[in-house]
Amino acid sequence: MSSIETDDRLDRPLLALIGVVLLGGLLGILNSTMAAVATKTLASALDASLSTVGWASTGFLLAVTATIPFTTWAVDRYGGRRLWLVGLALFVTGALASGLAWNADSLIAFRAFQGVGAGLLDPLVLILLARAAGPARAGRVMGLMGVVLSLGPVLGPVAGGAVLDALSWRWMFLLSVPVGLLAWLLALRVLPADPPAGRHPAAGLDVLGLALLAPGFAALVLALSQTAEHGAFTAWQALLPLVAGLALVLAYVPHALGSRRTPPLIDVRLFAGRGFTASVTIMGLGGLANFATLFALPLYHQQVHGHGVLAAGLLMAPAGLGGAIAMPLAGRLSDRIGARGLATGGALLAGLSAFVLTGIDADTGEAWPVLAALTIGLGMGCFSAPTMGSLYRSLPGPLVAQGSSVLYMLNQLGAALGIALVTLVLQTSGDVVTGLHGVFRLVTVAVVAVLAVIPLLPGRTRTAPSEPDDRGQSIAR
Numbered sequence: 433m434s435s436i437e438t439d440d441r442l443d444r445p446l447l448a449l450i451g452v453v454l455l456g457g458l459l460g461i462l463n464s465t466m467a468a469v470a471t472k473t474l475a476s477a478l479d480a481s482l483s484t485v486g487w488a489s490t491g492f493l494l495a496v497t498a499t500i501p502f503t504t505w506a507v508d509r510y511g512g513r514r515l516w517l518v519g520l521a522l523f524v525t526g527a528l529a530s531g532l533a534w535n536a537d538s539l540i541a542f543r544a545f546q547g548v549g550a551g552l553l554d555p556l557v558l559i560l561l562a563r564a565a566g567p568a569r570a571g572r573v574m575g576l577m578g579v580v581l582s583l584g585p586v587l588g589p590v591a592g593g594a595v596l597d598a599l600s601w602r603w604m605f606l607l608s609v610p611v612g613l614l615a616w617l618l619a620l621r622v623l624p625a626d627p628p629a630g631r632h633p634a635a636g637l638d639v640l641g642l643a644l645l646a647p648g649f650a651a652l653v654l655a656l657s658q659t660a661e662h663g664a665f666t667a668w669q670a671l672l673p674l675v676a677g678l679a680l681v682l683a684y685v686p687h688a689l690g691s692r693r694t695p696p697l698i699d700v701r702l703f704a705g706r707g708f709t710a711s712v713t714i715m716g717l718g719g720l721a722n723f724a725t726l727f728a729l730p731l732y733h734q735q736v737h738g739h740g741v742l743a744a745g746l747l748m749a750p751a752g753l754g755g756a757i758a759m760p761l762a763g764r765l766s767d768r769i770g771a772r773g774l775a776t777g778g779a780l781l782a783g784l785s786a787f788v789l790t791g792i793d794a795d796t797g798e799a800w801p802v803l804a805a806l807t808i809g810l811g812m813g814c815f816s817a818p819t820m821g822s823l824y825r826s827l828p829g830p831l832v833a834q835g836s837s838v839l840y841m842l843n844q845l846g847a848a849l850g851i852a853l854v855t856l857v858l859q860t861s862g863d864v865v866t867g868l869h870g871v872f873r874l875v876t877v878a879v880v881a882v883l884a885v886i887p888l889l890p891g892r893t894r895t896a897p898s899e900p901d902d903r904g905q906s907i908a909r
Contacts, residue, residue, distance in 0.1 A: 449564050450576055452618045456520055457557040458580045459611055460550040463527065464492060465588025466595065466604050467543070469741065473601050480536035483661075487540045488530075490657050492547040497844065498650040499551025501697055504837040505637050506552075508830075512560050513623040517616060519552030524612035531606035558836035560623070562824040571771070571821025575763020578817045582755030582809065585726055590745040597742070641687060641697035648680030649841055656848035660855040698834045708835065710888035711823035712842050714775070717885070718816050719846030720853070721782070721878040725751055727854045728871045729805055735864045736794050750802050754809020755816070763817035771818035775886045778814025781807055783879035789872040793865050808875075815882060819889065826890040850878075 467489055475485045507515050526546025533539035557577060565573035595604050655674035659665050665674070688696035703709050729751065733744035762774050785807040792801055820839070827835045854871050861867030 446564055446569075446573075448622045449624075450561060450573060452615065452622045453516075453557055453560050454577060454580050455611075455615045456516070456553055456619065457577070458584055459608060459615060460523065460553050461580065461584030462588045462591060463523075463546075463605070463608050464489070464496075464550070465585050466592030467492070469589045469592040470596060470601055470604060473596055474536075474539070477601055478533075478536045478539065484536050485539075486661070488536070488543045490654070491540050491544040492550070493657065493848075494650045494654055495544045495547025496551040496554060497653045497841065498646040499548050500555050500837050500841055501642055501645040501649070502637075503552050503555050504833050505642075505697055507556060507559055507833045509637075511625075512556060512563070513619070513625060515552055516556050516560065516619055516623060519549045519556065520612060520616045520619065522546070522549030523553060524609055524616065525549075527605045527608035527612060531602040531604075531609070555833075555837045555840045558820075558840060559833050562827075562832050562836065563829070565824070569767060570824035571762075571766035571818055572760065572764040574820035574824065575760040575766075575813075575817035578759025578763065578813060578820075579756045581816075582752045582759060582813060584752075585723070586745070586749050586752030589730075590742065590749065593742045593745060636694045638694050638697040641684060644680045644684040644687060645697060648677050648684065649845070651677030651680065652845060653848050656845070656852040659852040660848075663855060663859040665852075665856075698838060699831070702831065702834060702838065705826075706888050707826045707890035708823065710885050711819050712835075712839050713885050714815065714819045714882050714889075715839055716842040716846035717878050717882050718812060718819075719843040720850035721786070721875045721882075722755075722812055722850070723847040724850035724854050724871060724875050724878070725786070725805070725808055727851050728868055728875075729801065731858070731864070732792065732801060732868050733798075736868075737798060747798065747802055748805060750806035751809040754806045754811075755813040756809075758810045758813025759817040762814045763821055766818035766821045771822040771889050772886055774818045775815035775889065776883065778811045778816075778818075779879050779883045779886060780811070781814065782811025783876055783883065785811060786872050786875040786879060790869045790876065792868070811879075815886070822890045 471482055471485055471489070474480075474488065475482050478485065503515065523546055526542055526549055529542035530539055530546060533542055557580075561573050561577055562570060592604060595601075595607070651673040655665075655670045655672075655677060658667065658670040658673065662669055665671065685700055688698065688700045726748065729748040730741075730744040733739045733747045734741070739747065758778070762778065766774055785804045788804050789801065789808075792804075823835060823839065824832065853874055857870040857874065858864070858867035861870055
């Protein structure tokens with residue numbers, strides 16, 4: 433066991449590792465969310481339609497989703513440090529190329545290339561931190577990571593608007609280059625060397641599994657993205673990738689359960705563990721509720737009260753601030769008292785706050801939605817960090833990479849579903865206020881579902897789980 437893992441304190445080597453990893457994670461989130469607010473500017477600058485330029489963001493997201501299953505295998509084959517450095521190099525190269533793009537097609541291609549780098553980095557944030565922390569400190573380390581997850585989606589649009597007000601659109605991408613280079617140099621110094629490790633260090637790549645999972649999850653994300661764009665699940669642009677994605681993912685299940693010399697990319701028997709299934713379900717529902725809230729609140733401030741994009745982003749910021757405050761505290765406490773009580777209290781607070789927002793209208797004082805956004809963030813932070821901590825406290829070490837990938841993919845699917853449902857509710861409502869009431873009813877229902885799943889989380893544990901046998905049977909239940 434390394435010196436980092438000898439007790440439950442966050443000593444200097446671990447704190448340095450956390451800081452460097454979170455810098456890379458924040459870079460990816462900020463870059464993707466900043467670009468989302470620049471669609472109109474990019475369309476005008478590149479002389480392209482809004483739908484065409486939209487593929488710069490969609491292509492990035494699809495590349496991220498398609499790369500994550502490969503990362504699950506590659507981190508054990510090549511080592512986390514090596515893969516992190518490669519991912520950062522690809523991301524920074526893609527950012528530089530995107531900033532120098534000469535037309536919409538080149539921008540879309542470079543953003544997709546950048547998405548491959550982000551697809552390596554995003555799950556590695558979870559994997560590297562979980563492995564470095566160990567079971568005893570999983571909650572507090574996941575809580576620190578939650579600061580990035582909470583603030584990134586909020587700060588991105590605000591930073592993007594500020595850059596567009598003062599500089600050329602190219603700087604949205606070019607600013608990532610020096611920061612990315614700094615993150616790469618720090619990672620080179622701080623991340624410990626790690627030879628390939630894992631349950632089967634020399635195992636070959638599950639090629640068929642990758643061919644099913646990577647395009648399968650990407651197709652599901654595309655379907656949800658197209659649902660949001662076209663306002664219907666039944667539009668062929670959404671229905672076709674939805675059917676294809678479901679077919680590919682379902683076909684992976686018998687493939688993964690079959691007997692073979694090459695282990696499956698993701699062992700579906702993970703879902704036989706009650707604690708694992710509860711954790712990833714809560715994070716999926718949390719992603720839906722969080723992104724539905726972050727998508728709807730700016731619309732309320734803009735369309736009901738007439739604020740600009742930057743002001744609306746600032747008024748929505750307390751939702752991220754609440755999560756950033758709650759997650760480190762809740763994560764640290766969960767290492768001592770377990771996840772269930774904290775998660776229950778957080779879900780109750782978030783659910784009540786979302787229910788309060790079902791009554792807002794044009795006559796509501798703006799302080800109340802801002803306060804409700806803050807308490808929603810606090811509540812979600814109180815159930816998110818303990819949930820992630822409980823997952824890593826109960827997951828055998830060799831399965832951390834697989835569990836992290838599943839957690840991240842389901843959270844991303846939940847986020848995409850939340851945005852798609854918000855769009856559908858708003859488009860089918862008679863007016864904006866009625867639509868927003870429906871959105872926050874949806875958020876309330878999602879948080880109530882979280883409450884129903886919380887009792888299935890693993891109980892308090894002070895010891896690391898046993899190592900699995902060569903078929904990975906030791907899975908928390």
